[in-house]
């Protein structure tokens with residue numbers, strides 16, 4: 270991880286997409302094991318999680334290769350997400366959908382696992398998806414906005430406009446995710 274700043278309990282690494290940062294939890298170890306702070310509003314506000322947590326979601330993805338996403342919420346319900354893997358390993362991907370962004374439609378992917386203690390802090394204006402790299406991968410998401418199905422948008426995980434390099438052949442996909450339309454050329458972002 271190319272650490273660009275540190276907080277007391279976290280190492281923070283910027284990515285090539287402005288505002289998208291990787292947060293690594295520091296462990297305080299002793300003979301019993303370790304203690305780490307999973308999230309800290311004070312320490313992570315400067316990193317980009319500036320609003321109160323509204324929802325915390327938990328997913329189990331049973332089979333290696335499965336993919337969920339890409340999902341986002343449209344303004345004014347756009348949300349900041351803090352995504353962590355607490356079991357197994359995933360390839361976590363965020364796509365820049367910010368209107369006028371210099372990295373519009375660019376994506377960043379990285380491995381999150383129970384062992385690397387890394388989370389992805391995903392700002393508003395990004396779509397999120399992931400591929401399970403292990404069986405029984407569990408994710409915990411912190412959301413800065415409540416779920417609003419009327420504001421939900423999605424991208425197809427195989428959209429050639431994104432050309433995401435998934436590490437594994439695609440496995441399980443929900444019916445809904447399998448049928449998201451590809452982006453049209455007039456899509457200007459959210």
Ligand SMILES: Cc1cn([C@H]2C[C@H](O)[C@@H](COP(=O)(O)OP(=O)(O)O[C@H]3O[C@H](C)C(=O)[C@H](O)[C@H]3O)O2)c(=O)[nH]c1=O
Pocket residue numbers: 324326328337338339340397398399410416443
């Ligand atoms: C996101 C969400 C969904 N739901 C309901 C809607 C469906 O009836 C059911 C499963 O939803 P969905 O199929 O969208 O779940 P995933 O495909 O795992 O999507 C999630 O994974 C991708 C990668 C994400 O980034 C999103 O945060 C999240 O949508 O839970 C809720 O009740 N509350 C919620 O906050």
